[in-house]
Amino acid sequence: MKLGEGVEAAIHCVATLASVEGNSTMPGAALAESFGLSPSYLLKHLNMLTAARILESLPGPAGGYRLTRAAERITLLDIVLAIEGREPAFRCGEIRRNGPVKLDASAYVKPCGINAAMLRAERAYRAALAEVKVSDIVAEYAAEGDPRSIAASCAFVARHQRPQKSGSQNPKQT
Amino acid sequence: MKLGEGVEAAIHCVATLASVEGNSTMPGAALAESFGLSPSYLLKHLNMLTAARILESLPGPAGGYRLTRAAERITLLDIVLAIEGREPAFRCGEIRRNGPVKLDASAYVKPCGINAAMLRAERAYRAALAEVKVSDIVAEYAAEGDPRSIAASCAFVARHQRPQKSGSQNPKQT
């Protein structure tokens, strides 16, 4: 039960990208600098977010990353699943069958109660994550964050975002 | 987001130990055989359960493991925390502070919203696990499990449990 460190970075990056205007992009190097992370390694996670259709990437100069849809339509669950994988954390190995007494397979048609309980707990976990939208994170930060921190963040985004002429004109539209 | 394989083994072992009578014990080797696991490695997990005061171990011949308290007072959360550790899966590295612009520490007195959301989800996860008692698992299995499987399990427990003369006379009492 340990989440990779990349999850934190991924969420912060998505939240930052939610603050860029219109269809502008932001390079991965800028995101890495924004959080003091290794650029090369952050790209790996950004790439996973791209594969999960949360981000899209534009190559070339003035290229970078941007959201594929509005921040209201991205939940923390989307990000966690993109980074950590979609399969549940608890995988039942059906060790109940591995005892010395070999029974017919028909004795195990009922699902393992332990597995059921663990998966139920994980559904609760995912449901809680699915309720939090990236827009909520951004809004709460804008409303209650420290003014100095907000100013620094906005300045950083404004300095590093790259406007785009083509592409999806309103990628953030609901 | 991946739980160790040992969690499954640990829960099965605790459920099995909940079926032994009175203050009897069951050797770790028998538990390992019961699920087709490596005895040496299972001991590692049983040892963690012992350190968490869920099991207690008796050395010597006729020794083994038994529960320290009634199965009604042991939850799946207790077991998961004993194996996977008590610290939360998501650890906020405070990467928001690592940007190029160094702000005063007073700008970060408010907790990170992302961290808060992740911990909230994890609380939901743990709450769901805390609601499931080992006695529930055992009772459901006894009520709805396959008769052949139940018979095999009971026979196995009866064959391998070792009655104790001394020690806590009623360790399962509430």
Added chain:
DNA sequence: GTAGTGTTACTCGGATAAATATTGTCCGAGTGACATCGG
């Protein structure tokens, strides 16, 4: 001045190592049961 073209610098992406956590195995310390021996 404008259009076409070649260069260039910047981007992401995947392949490649290092570090760490997990999984698996082994041997040793300790203890109670058992057989033996003496009364």
Added chain:
DNA sequence: CCGATGTCACTCGGACAATATTTATCCGAGTAACACTAC
């Protein structure tokens, strides 16, 4: 026959490798902007 005692086999516990996963780094493919040249 009963009790004390020494041996022994069985238990758990911690120290020691092998493997898998995560983390970190590097270099290459691709692309659009930019500068230059020709018209």
